[in-house]
Amino acid sequence: MEISTSPFAALGLSEVILKSLDGLPYSQPTPIQEQAIPAVLFGKDVLGIAQTGSGKTVAYALPILQRFLDEQWPMENRHVPILVLVPTRELAIQVEAVFQELNFGIEKVKIGAVFGGVSINPQMIGMQGVQVLIATPGRLLDLIGSKAVHLGSVKVLVLDEADRMLDLGFKEEMDRLLALMPRKRQNLLFSATLNKAVDEITQLVLHKPEVIQVTDEPQDVVLIKQRAFRVTEERKGPYLRYLIKSMDMQQVLVFTASGHSADHVAEKLNRNGIDAAATHGKKSNHARQQALADFKTGKLRVLVATDLLSRGIDIELLPYVINYELPRSPKDYIHRIGRTGRAQNTGEAISIITPEDQHHFKVIQKKMKQWVTLEGTDDVDLTGF
Ligand code: AMP
Numbered sequence: 001m002e003i004s005t006s007p008f009a010a011l012g013l014s015e016v017i018l019k020s021l022d023g024l025p026y027s028q029p030t031p032i033q034e035q036a037i038p039a040v041l042f043g044k045d046v047l048g049i050a051q052t053g054s055g056k057t058v059a060y061a062l063p064i065l066q067r068f069l070d071e072q073w074p075m076e077n078r079h080v081p082i083l084v085l086v087p088t089r090e091l092a093i094q095v096e097a098v099f100q101e102l103n104f105g106i107e108k109v110k111i112g113a114v115f116g117g118v119s120i121n122p123q124m125i126g127m128q129g130v131q132v133l134i135a136t137p138g139r140l141l142d143l144i145g146s147k148a149v150h151l152g153s154v155k156v157l158v159l160d161e162a163d164r165m166l167d168l169g170f171k172e173e174m175d176r177l178l179a180l181m182p183r184k185r186q187n188l189l190f191s192a193t194l195n196k197a198v199d200e201i202t203q204l205v206l207h208k209p210e211v212i213q214v215t216d217e218p219q220d221v222v223l224i225k226q227r228a229f230r231v232t233e234e235r236k237g238p239y240l241r242y243l244i245k246s247m248d249m250q251q252v253l254v255f256t257a258s259g260h261s262a263d264h265v266a267e268k269l270n271r272n273g274i275d276a277a278a279t280h281g282k283k284s285n286h287a288r289q290q291a292l293a294d295f296k297t298g299k300l301r302v303l304v305a306t307d308l309l310s311r312g313i314d315i316e317l318l319p320y321v322i323n324y325e326l327p328r329s330p331k332d333y334i335h336r337i338g339r340t341g342r343a344q345n346t347g348e349a350i351s352i353i354t355p356e357d358q359h360h361f362k363v364i365q366k367k368m369k370q371w372v373t374l375e376g377t378d379d380v381d382l383t384g385f
């Protein structure tokens with residue numbers, strides 16, 4: 001028998017599961033994978049303090065799939081054994097993609113994702129035989145209400161981005177869902193931050209968890225090169241176009257503070273010959289997915305987004321993020337710049353700072369314990385931009 005030399009094999013993953021990694025660009029496990037995979041395989045509850053970009057999805061998906069295949073849990077139709085709860089449809093789609101990617105080499109597991117904002121009927125039909133269900137809480141409750149799915153046989157529950165779930169006010173829905181699950185099950189909870197609300201849910205859900213923290217790994221942030229330019233309010237628009245053109249940025253995510261501003265910036269870019277689309281909470285589900293898909297495949301050069309999208313967007317090798325307007329909280333700043341320089345790739349995060357922003361930018365840097373030199377731009381000739 002051929003013995004696998006993959007570094008993932010050392011974590012206790014079986015040959016079948018290791019096959020699912022064939023053809024994927026994962027040569028080394030990330031720190032969260034190194035720690036979480038053995039614990040999950042062992043059947044332990046896990047509290048993972050890690051954000052999107054750390055490789056956390058693979059960290060739970062791989063060992064869950066292995067447990068599922070090894071233990072051959074009896075399946076009643078419409079009773080899902082594995083449930084992943086996520087706060088947003090974007091994350092649902094992304095997590096589903098990771099499971100599908102891994103399942104490609106296994107081809108045995110039926111994976112489904114459900115979320116609001118789209119018609120429920122196809123989802124009801126699609127629940128038939130689903131073994132791994134990725135869901136946002138509200139839509140899942142609707143599906144349970146219409147008996148399309150049952151939680152009475154859940155063996156493994158994942159709460160992904162639990163902090164975000166609570167921020168968005170899903171506590172009550174989560175409680176209702178938890179009450180429908182059997183008490184004996186494995187629980188994995190992932191959160192980018194720890195706060196009182198997360199702590200409470202941790203106490204409620206997790207039983208003697210293995211605590212794994214990877215957020216403060218300095219090398220993650222070090223990979224992101226940060227720059228900041230001081231620009232007056234009137235020169236901001238032209239300066240953004242100057243940056244994109246002079247640095248020949250072919251794929252850049254631009255953040256604004258509001259949906260209105262995102263629309264405005266995208267429109268201006270388009271008028272100046274730079275292909276851009278805006279995405280934010282007021283856009284339709286379809287428009288958001290389309291814009292993100294076009295951006296990911298490189299069809300769309302600039303995606304202008306609000307903070308709603310700063311978590312959960314996962315784009316491999318995204319080279320540039322620009323803060324056209326600063327976010328209110330330092331946490332959001334970290335989420336924004338974390339869209340680049342992910343999983344060992346270098347990236348550049350650029351902030352455009354007006355004189356009025358300067359104080360707030362200092363506060364953000366202080367919180368991050370990272371200092372970015374503010375570069376002057378007065379001598380840049382913006383005529384023609
Ligand atoms: P996540 O934190 O789950 O959102 O994953 C972030 C990104 O890291 C995704 O694009 C994954 O495909 C990628 N990734 C996950 N595990 C690895 C790995 N071991 N090596 C390289 N990239 C990885």
